[in-house]
Amino acid sequence: MSIIEQQMSYSTTVSSLIRKRYSVNDELAILRQRDSKPDEFAEYNTYCEQCKAKAKSLIQEQDNIRQTFMKKFKK
Numbered sequence: 514m515s516i517i518e519q520q521m522s523y524s525t526t527v528s529s530l531i532r533k534r535y536s537v538n539d540e541l542a543i544l545r546q547r548d549s550k551p552d553e554f555a556e557y558n559t560y561c562e563q564c565k566a567k568a569k570s571l572i573q574e575q576d577n578i579r580q581t582f583m584k585k586f587k588k
Contacts, residue, residue, distance in 0.1 A: 523568050530564035 535543070535557065547554040 522572055526568035526571060527561075527564050530567055531561060534560060 531540070540557070543550070543554055543557045
């Protein structure tokens with residue numbers, strides 16, 4: 514997988530994970546009110562960071578599976 518494909522996959526995966534909890538409208542509202550509702554923003558931000566970590570983990574797992582598969586067929 515190329516670097517561009519990995520970046521696109523990462524971005525798409527992060528967005529997909531975030532959408533499981535927050536719609537785009539929800540995100541915009543939270544971002545707009547981040548100063549007046551700091552606890553809600555902190556919860557949202559923590560969730561987004563968890564999604565980013567999960568996306569990295571999923572992509573790494575996918576790459577490991579792909580590499581294992583390719584090694585088996587090179588023999």
